[in-house]
Amino acid sequence: MAKDDKTTEPTPTKGGKKKLIMIIAIALIALIGGGAGGYMIFAPKKATAEPKPTxxxxxxxxxxxxxxxxxxxxxxxxxxxxxxxxxxxxxxxxxxxxxxxxxxxxxxxxxxxxxxxxxxxxxxxxxxxxxxxxxxxxxxxxxxxxxxxxx
The missing domain is CATH 3.30.479.30 (Band 7 domain)
Known part of the structure; x- marks a missing residue:
């Protein structure tokens, strides 16, 4: 083997972390601001307690x-x-x-x-x-x- 021969390792593709961050951001936007799913998850719970008897x-x-x-x-x-x-x-x-x-x-x-x-x-x-x-x-x-x- 010659000194110039190097084993080649696959180089990580750029944008892997960026893609993950973008997917998470889109999911959060869809949940929070994008519709009923976000409202149902983050909306305050209504109290369904019975009124106190007199x-x-x-x-x-x-x-x-x-x-x-x-x-x-x-x-x-x-x-x-x-x-x-x-x-x-x-x-x-x-x-x-x-x-x-x-x-x-x-x-x-x-x-x-x-x-x-x-x-x-x-x-x-x-x-x-x-x-x-x-x-x-x-x-x-x-x-x-x-x-x-x-x-």
Missing amino acids: PGVVSVLDAITINLADGHYLKLKMTLQATTEAAEPPDGSKALDIAIELFSNQSPDTLLSTDGREKAKQDLVAKVVTAYTVDKKKEVMDIYFTTFVIQ
Whole structure:
């Protein structure tokens, strides 16, 4: 082999990066300014949240005693905040049954902590609101603890 023989490597074609940049630019222009596709991607999302229900009557329920874990018990008295969509004040039997099911055999330590009590209340509210929703009309919007004693 002679010294002048060089192996030839293919030289990259010019404009490879330029072509890629142009394709990306055209795609962005088409998405952003060029039509419905860009609008649907970048348009602000419309809130489809239901309007807040308006408060109606408050139903005071009788106090109940619920057995907790380790021989402890919970004395619970609550009220139901009805909505104006409720035809009549709600009967509290469903709410009391849900409370008994939710709190039975729970640890007193869990319910004594602020976080544990708030979590349990949130769960209770969610279940009660669902139980009192008829034909997509929420008849109960919230509950309030008026007595919450653990012994």
